[in-house]
Amino acid sequence: MPPKKPSNKRSWQAIASEAQAHRDSTIAELSPSVPGLPEKLPKDVTSLPKRLLDETTISITDLPPDRLLDSLASGHLSAVTVTKAYLQRAAVSQGLVNCLTELLPRLALQRAGELDVYLKEHGKPIGPLHGLPISVKEHIGFKGLRCSTGYIGLWDNIAKEDAHILQLLNAAGAVFHCRTTIPQTMMHLETDSNLYGVTVNPYNVNLTSGGSSGGEGALVALHGSCLGIGSDVGGSIRSPAANCGIYGFKPTAFRIPTDGWGYMMAGADTVESVLGPLSTTVSGLHLFMKTIIDAEPWRTEPALIPLPWREIILTEKLKIGVLWHDDVVKPHPPITRALRQVADRLRGINVEVVDFPARLHDEAWAILASLYYTDGGEYDTETIDSAGEPWRPLSTWMLKENPCVQKLTVGELTYWLEEREAYRKEYAIHWNNLDVDAILCPVGPGVAPKHNTAKYWWYTSQWNLLDYPGAVFPVTKVNKEIDKPEGRGKFLSDLDEANSKLYDPQEFHGLPISLQLVGRRFEDEKVLKILEYITHRISLPC
Numbered sequence: 001m002p003p004k005k006p007s008n009k010r011s012w013q014a015i016a017s018e019a020q021a022h023r024d025s026t027i028a029e030l031s032p033s034v035p036g037l038p039e040k041l042p043k044d045v046t047s048l049p050k051r052l053l054d055e056t057t058i059s060i061t062d063l064p065p066d067r068l069l070d071s072l073a074s075g076h077l078s079a080v081t082v083t084k085a086y087l088q089r090a091a092v093s094q095g096l097v098n099c100l101t102e103l104l105p106r107l108a109l110q111r112a113g114e115l116d117v118y119l120k121e122h123g124k125p126i127g128p129l130h131g132l133p134i135s136v137k138e139h140i141g142f143k144g145l146r147c148s149t150g151y152i153g154l155w156d157n158i159a160k161e162d163a164h165i166l167q168l169l170n171a172a173g174a175v176f177h178c179r180t181t182i183p184q185t186m187m188h189l190e191t192d193s194n195l196y197g198v199t200v201n202p203y204n205v206n207l208t209s210g211g212s213s214g215g216e217g218a219l220v221a222l223h224g225s226c227l228g229i230g231s232d233v234g235g236s237i238r239s240p241a242a243n244c245g246i247y248g249f250k251p252t253a254f255r256i257p258t259d260g261w262g263y264m265m266a267g268a269d270t271v272e273s274v275l276g277p278l279s280t281t282v283s284g285l286h287l288f289m290k291t292i293i294d295a296e297p298w299r300t301e302p303a304l305i306p307l308p309w310r311e312i313i314l315t316e317k318l319k320i321g322v323l324w325h326d327d328v329v330k331p332h333p334p335i336t337r338a339l340r341q342v343a344d345r346l347r348g349i350n351v352e353v354v355d356f357p358a359r360l361h362d363e364a365w366a367i368l369a370s371l372y373y374t375d376g377g378e379y380d381t382e383t384i385d386s387a388g389e390p391w392r393p394l395s396t397w398m399l400k401e402n403p404c405v406q407k408l409t410v411g412e413l414t415y416w417l418e419e420r421e422a423y424r425k426e427y428a429i430h431w432n433n434l435d436v437d438a439i440l441c442p443v444g445p446g447v448a449p450k451h452n453t454a455k456y457w458w459y460t461s462q463w464n465l466l467d468y469p470g471a472v473f474p475v476t477k478v479n480k481e482i483d484k485p486e487g488r489g490k491f492l493s494d495l496d497e498a499n500s501k502l503y504d505p506q507e508f509h510g511l512p513i514s515l516q517l518v519g520r521r522f523e524d525e526k527v528l529k530i531l532e533y534i535t536h537r538i539s540l541p542c
C-alpha cells in the first residue's frame with residue numbers, strides 16, 4: 001500500500017528545517033566530534049577526507065570490503081573500531097557533498113558491540129558480512145525511521161518493519177551506519193529534494209552526483225561507505241556509480257528482494273524496479289549479490305525467482321559487442337574515447353570484439369516512458385501539491401513536460417504491455433544474431449552533467465525495459481587536452497544536437513569516465529564474472 005497522503009498543515013520550509021536539524025543532530029552525537037571543514041571548499045573535494053581525518057580512520061575506510069571482512073573475521077579489527085571509522089568518514093562526506101539523511105551512530109555502535117561479543121564468545125564471525133558497515137538509500141524501509149521517498153508530504157511516514165533486504169543483510173552480520181539522500185519523486189538522474197537540497201559530485205561540486213541513488217554514489221566515492229544499497233528503475237544505480245567513478249550493479253528483476261521499500265510511483269510493476277549494490281570495488285558487487293541470494297530470499301518473498309547463485313568459470317573465448325551509440329544521441333568525446341580504449345585492450349587479451357548496432361532504442365523509450373506512470377502521474381502530483389512544496393526542475397520535466405505521461409485505460413495499458421513484450425522478443429532475436437557474451441556500452445551520453453540537465457536516460461533505461469543486468473565500472477578521467485569538442489555538421493536527432501551543446505571539456509576536466517557491461521536476463525553472475533576478468537586483465541581503472 002502507498003503511504004498515506006500528507007495530513008500535516010505545517011509549511012514545507014518547517015518540515016525541511018526539521019529534516020535537516022534531525023540529520024545534523026545525529027552527526028553531533030559522534031565522539032570525538034567531526035573535524036571542521038575548510039571555510040571555502042574546492043571544486044574537487046575527493047582529497048579532503050584524508051586531510052581531515054586521522055591515519056587510522058583513513059587506513060580502515062580505504063580497505064576494499066573483502067579485505068576489511070578478513071580483518072574483522074580474524075579479530076585484527078573490531079567491529080566497533082571499523083564502525084567508528086565509517087561514521088566519522090560518512091559525517092565528513094556529508095559536509096562535503098550533502099549526501100546523508102541521517103547518521104545512525106547509536107544503532108550502529110550497539111550492533112557492532114554485539115558482533116564483537118559474538119566473535120569473542122564463538123571464535124567465528126556471525127555471517128559473511130560480519131561487522132561490515134553498509135549505507136542504505138532513504139526509501140528502503142528501516143523500522144521506526146522515516147521513509148519520505150523524497151517528498152515533504154511523506155515526512156511523517158514511519159516504516160513499521162525493516163525491509164526484507166535489511167533483514168537478510170543484518171542476519172549476515174552487516175552494520176547499517178547511515179542513510180542517504182534521494183530526489184523528489186525518485187525519478188531524477190540527479191539527487192535533489194526540498195527536504196535536503198542538492199547532493200553534489202565529489203569530483204566537481206558544480207555537477208551532479210547522479211540519481212536517484214546519488215547520495216549513495218557520492219558517499220561511496222568519498223569512502224564514507226564501501227558498500228551501499230541503491231535502487232534502479234531507469235538508471236538510478238548506474239547513473240550515480242558512473243558520475244562518481246565507483247562500481248554499481250543493476251540486477252535482473254526478481255532476484256533481490258524488494259519487500260518493504262518506499263513507494264515510488266503508481267504502476268511501477270509495469271517496469272520492474274530493483275535493488276542493487278554500489279561499491280568501491282567490483283568484488284563488493286559480487287559479495288552483495290552472493291550474500292543475498294545465498295540466503296534464499298524467495299522462501300519468504302514468493303515473487304522472487306528461486307535461482308541460487310552460480311559460480312561462473314570463463315573457459316571459452318569471450319565475445320564482447322560494443323554499442324558505440326544508440327542511433328539517437330551520440331555520446332560526448334570522453335565516452336567514445338573510453339569505449340575505444342577498452343575495446344582495444346580487450347583485443348589485446350584475445351577477446352573477440354564486434355560492433356553491436358542499436359535496435360530501435362527510440363521505440364524503447366516510448367514504451368518505457370508510457371509505462372512509468374500509468375495513473376498519469378496523479379499520485380505524485382497530488383503528493384507534491386498537497387504539501388505545498390515547490391516542484392524541482394526535473395520533476396516538472398518528467399511529469400509535466402513528458403508527453404508520454406498519460407493516464408492509461410485498461411486497453412491502453414494492455415497495448416503498452418504488449419509492446420513491451422514484443423520489443424523484448426525482438427531484442428532477444430537481435431542479440432541471438434550477434435551472439436555476444438555481453439555488451440560494452442555508455443552509461444549516459446556524457447560524464448556527470450551540470451545540475452538539472454540530466455534528461456537523457458536511454459543508455460540505462462533501455463536495459464530496464466529489457467530487464468537485462470548491467471554493471472558500471474570506472475575506466476579513466478576526462479582530459480580537456482585530449483577530449484576536445486567535435487566539429488559536427490550533422491546530428492542523429494534533435495536530442496543529439498541538444499546533448500552535444502552540453503559538452504564542456506573545461507568544466508568536465510578530471511571527472512571519472514565510466515562504462516557499462518550488459519548481459520542477458522538472469523545472467524547476473526556472468527556479467528560480474530566478465531567484469532572481474534576484464535578489469536583485472538586490462539588494469540582498470542587506468
